Amino acid sequence: MTTIHDRIHSGLVTHHVAEQPRGLTTYATRALAVLRMAFGLTFLWAFFDKLLALGYHTGYDQAGHLDRFGDAAWIHGGSPTEGFLKFGAKGPFESFYHSIAGSAWADWLFMLGLLGIGTALTFGIGMRIAAAAGALLYLMMWSVYLLPDNNPVIDDHILGAVSMVVLGLTYAGDTWGAGKLWARTSIVQRWKVLR
DSSP: OOOHHHHHHHTOSOHHHHHSOOSOOHHHHHHHHHHHHHHHHHHHHHHHHHHHTOSSSSSBOTTSOBOTTSTTSGGGTOOTTHHHHHHSOBSTTHHHHHHHTTOHHHHHHHHHHHHHHHHHHHHTOSHHHHHHHHHHHHHHHHHHBOSOSSOSSOOHHHHHHHHHHHHHHTTTTSSSSSHHHHHTSHHHHHOGGGO
16 A cells, blocks of 8 residues: 555646645635735736826826826826836836837736736636736836835835745635635646646
């Protein structure tokens, strides 16, 4: 009779069993779920602010006047990337980011990224792809403004990227999310990267 240790090393134990996080307490999984949802809602809020110019970074003109739902809203022709990339970029990638500021393809990729990452994190589905995309987006935003003013290396974008990795590796969508149900779908069973 083989032991579970023998079965794991011989490949007889399914991938699903081997992926379960170990050593996480109930409190730890709940804390990760809260962190996941908080990040998800942060991404979704950024999406809706840029979509509608709600006045939380989007909707102010150069004189500082707020025009909610005005011309700065993406739905009214405003660009969600232009201001940050045109006026916020500094450092070694400044000319690159200036060159793509306000481009339609950059606006669409950015907005779809915010919506997709935010939705996946909020509901706990597609955590692997959402975490990878979120980490990449945070790193790209960090690279827009090099070097940060308060610390030459670490800032909130790096912490966000690290948090995305942690959320993706700990199945944070399984607690208070639809991660377990999502994992049972046929498409996820076939394509584990969608987990």
